[in-house]
Amino acid sequence: MLVPVLFGITIxxxxxxxxxxxxxxxxxxxxxxxxxxxxxxxxxWGLDLPLWQQYLIFLRDCLxxxxxxxxxxxxxxxxxxxxxxxxxxxxxxxxxxIGLAIALPFAVVAALRRxxxxxxxxxxLFVLLIAMPPFWLCFVLILEGSLRxxxxxxxxxxxxxxxxxxxxxxPALVVGLSTASLIQQSLRATLIETMKADYVDTARAKxxxxxxxFGRHILRNSLISTISxxxxxxxxxxxxxxxxxxxxxVPGLGSLLIDAIQSRDFPVIRGLTVCFAVLVVLVNLLTxxxxxxADPRARMK
Amino acid sequence: xxxxxxxxxxxxxxxxxxxxxxxxxxxxDIQPGEIFGIVGESGCGKSATCRSILRLxxxxxxxxxxxSIRLDGAGDLAAMPERALGHIRGRDVAFIFQDPLTALxxxxxxxRQIAEVIKRHRRVxxxxxxxxxxxxxRDVHVTSPxxxxxxxxxxxxGGLRQxxxxxxxxxxxPRLIIADEPTxxxxxxxxxxxxxxxxxxxxxxxxxxxxxxHDLGVVSEVCDRVAVxxxxxxxxxxxxxxxxxxxxxxxxxxxxxxxxxxAMRGQPLTPIEGTPPSLTxxxxxxxxxxxxxxxxxxxxxxxxxxxxAHEAAAPRHLDACLLEGMR
Numbered sequence: 340m341l342v343p344v345l346f347g348i349t350i351x352x353x354x355x356x357x358x359x360x361x362x363x364x365x366x367x368x369x370x371x372x373x374x375x376x377x378x379x380x381x382x383x384w385g386l387d388l389p390l391w392q393q394y395l396i397f398l399r400d401c402l403x404x405x406x407x408x409x410x411x412x413x414x415x416x417x418x419x420x421x422x423x424x425x426x427x428x429x430x431x432x433x434x435x436x437i438g439l440a441i442a443l444p445f446a447v448v449a450a451l452r453r454x455x456x457x458x459x460x461x462x463x464l465f466v467l468l469i470a471m472p473p474f475w476l477c478f479v480l481i482l483e484g485s486l487r488x489x490x491x492x493x494x495x496x497x498x499x500x501x502x503x504x505x506x507x508x509x510p511a512l513v514v515g516l517s518t519a520s521l522i523q524q525s526l527r528a529t530l531i532e533t534m535k536a537d538y539v540d541t542a543r544a545k546x547x548x549x550x551x552x553f554g555r556h557i558l559r560n561s562l563i564s565t566i567s568x569x570x571x572x573x574x575x576x577x578x579x580x581x582x583x584x585x586x587x588x589v590p591g592l593g594s595l596l597i598d599a600i601q602s603r604d605f606p607v608i609r610g611l612t613v614c615f616a617v618l619v620v621l622v623n624l625l626t627x628x629x630x631x632x633a634d635p636r637a638r639m640k
Numbered sequence: 641x642x643x644x645x646x647x648x649x650x651x652x653x654x655x656x657x658x659x660x661x662x663x664x665x666x667x668x669d670i671q672p673g674e675i676f677g678i679v680g681e682s683g684c685g686k687s688a689t690c691r692s693i694l695r696l697x698x699x700x701x702x703x704x705x706x707x708s709i710r711l712d713g714a715g716d717l718a719a720m721p722e723r724a725l726g727h728i729r730g731r732d733v734a735f736i737f738q739d740p741l742t743a744l745x746x747x748x749x750x751x752r753q754i755a756e757v758i759k760r761h762r763r764v765x766x767x768x769x770x771x772x773x774x775x776x777x778r779d780v781h782v783t784s785p786x787x788x789x790x791x792x793x794x795x796x797x798g799g800l801r802q803x804x805x806x807x808x809x810x811x812x813x814p815r816l817i818i819a820d821e822p823t824x825x826x827x828x829x830x831x832x833x834x835x836x837x838x839x840x841x842x843x844x845x846x847x848x849x850x851x852x853x854h855d856l857g858v859v860s861e862v863c864d865r866v867a868v869x870x871x872x873x874x875x876x877x878x879x880x881x882x883x884x885x886x887x888x889x890x891x892x893x894x895x896x897x898x899x900x901x902x903a904m905r906g907q908p909l910t911p912i913e914g915t916p917p918s919l920t921x922x923x924x925x926x927x928x929x930x931x932x933x934x935x936x937x938x939x940x941x942x943x944x945x946x947x948x949a950h951e952a953a954a955p956r957h958l959d960a961c962l963l964e965g966m967r
Contacts, residue, residue, distance in 0.1 A: 354692035535699030536740035543696055544737075545757035545808070549722070555756075556745055563747070636746055637791040 352612035363603035407606030415612035427591040431576040433511035438518025450530035469520040477586040494588030510587040529561040570626030644670040650706035660919040662688035664872035677863035691932040736807035736819040740801035744793035749788030756873040776807040801829035871927030878957035
């Protein structure tokens with residue numbers, strides 16, 4: 340399953356760049372370069388070869404794991420990606436934890452008080468959160484949290500775990516708030532559905548306290564469906580948080596991709612596309628594994 | 641000594657089309673160790689009646705609007721706060737639900753689900769509770785019980801799951817088990833095994849059982865006494881023999897006439913014409929009058945007729961037919 344998907348991705352990412360307007364050579368050399376200089380550069384980068392040869396070279400680079408050499412950084416693409424991958428993954432994990440921590444209590448309260456004032460207010464709050472453009476939210480947080488209160492730096496990631504945790508907080512919060520909104524909505528709906536389940540009545544019939552019924556039987560079963568929401572969301576966060584990464588100067592994969600597109604750094608774009616594909620497939624796999632751990636019915640023999 | 645005494649129970653369900661009185665003035669007594677059947681069509685309020693006893697209404701917006709439910713030594717369950725009722729549920733009164741496929745938590749091993757009720761009411765460790773659960777599985781004749789203890793519900797058949805549910809109900813040796821159509825969702829052969837099991841456990845532990853069913857065959861097989869319910873009210877109660885062999889209320893007769901039997905082989909069954917009454921706006925007078933072949937003008941006026949004894953020889957055989965009283 341994985342192999343044909345990845346193979347298809349290499350072809351797609353290769354072809355997409357061919358139809359993309361702009362020439363990396365012209366971009367790199369500027370407008371004053373002569374035709375000879377441009378041709379020499381093109382030959383050096385292998386862009387004068389027939390398309391099928393260029394593709395085979397790309398495929399070879401993929402298989403050897405280097406994914407080619409960046410036209411702009413003059414470094415192997417794999418090294419650029421590996422430098423930034425941990426930051427992106429950390430941002431994904433951090434923001435998901437924040438999102439979950441925010442969503443959980445609100446979903447529980449909204450489900451328990453469904454249709455009442457608290458539920459309505461919580462819904463409005465999260466609609467507001469998801470409606471706010473992330474760039475605006477970033478600026479508000481920088482203005483308030485960094486400049487006025489001085490609690491957080493305006494950007495960068497720092498070194499060491501604690502410093503990472505501190506510096507990544509604001510970007511993770513921005514991403515996490517949208518995550519929270521998604522999780523809250525889906526978890527609230529699942530909780531309300533699960534409360535009607537027959538086995539919840541069975542649990543009540545045992546004489547369990549409302550808290551035990553809720554924790555052991557309602558919440559546990561409802562959280563299973565949240566796993567897939569998180570899986571989809573994490574797939575999106577990897578590479579999808581360009582705005583936040585740019586504003587907070589977080590050197591993640593998203594900002595690398597935007598830079599590469601701007602400088603027509605074909606090998607980096609291609610390498611990142613393949614990398615995103617691999618990550619999405621891996622996240623899906625992890626989601627399935629988590630799902631089957633949580634729900635015995637989904638477990639394969 | 642009466643174990644459970646229900647008096648004038650009224651239970652209302654709030655719905656989009658108004659408040660429905662699913663139970664409208666029901667009274668009955670349960671003696672220790674007896675099996676009391678409640679029969680009637682779907683939607684007649686039999687399930688609501690037994691759910692009212694432990695106030696288990698699922699997700700429905702329901703409340704007990706009147707009456708009392710006195711359990712011997714525990715007081716009025718209807719007036720009891722939720723917390724206090726938690727000590728009764730599972731310990732003094734246990735509940736068996738209709739569909740064993742949905743009554744078990746799909747993400748909890750069955751042994752743990754049985755142990756959970758023991759742990760709730762006894763000061764035991766999980767290990768001890770688990771050992772007790774194992775014994776319970778033996779009691780309900782589950783084969784290779786050690787292995788089943790760690791099974792997930794979806795790995796078990798419907799009959800096996802219902803045995804798990806019954807083991808859960810028996811765990812604290814309750815004085816009363818309420819079984820809401822415990823065999824309806826099962827195959828006929830399995831139905832029989834489950835009924836036998838309930839009878840056997842009753843004989844072993846002396847627990848009383850309220851058995852809700854729409855199956856008169858089940859009633860005649862296992863019940864000591866039976867109540868026939870229609871439109872939220874009891875229309876006839878008595879011993880099983882009294883009610884099934886000498887039915888007095890036209891609805892009971894109609895139910896029996898709609899039942900296939902060996903004596904009637906070759907003759908067409910008589911369906912009950914019309915539809916069950918609305919519980920949001922019940923008809924005046926006798927609820928069954930609009931569908932009753934014998935109804936007269938007097939039947940469709942005034943409050944619904946109460947249950948009364950109409951034969952000196954059978955003082956506990958009660959029915960709610962006005963015409964019976966006038967004969």
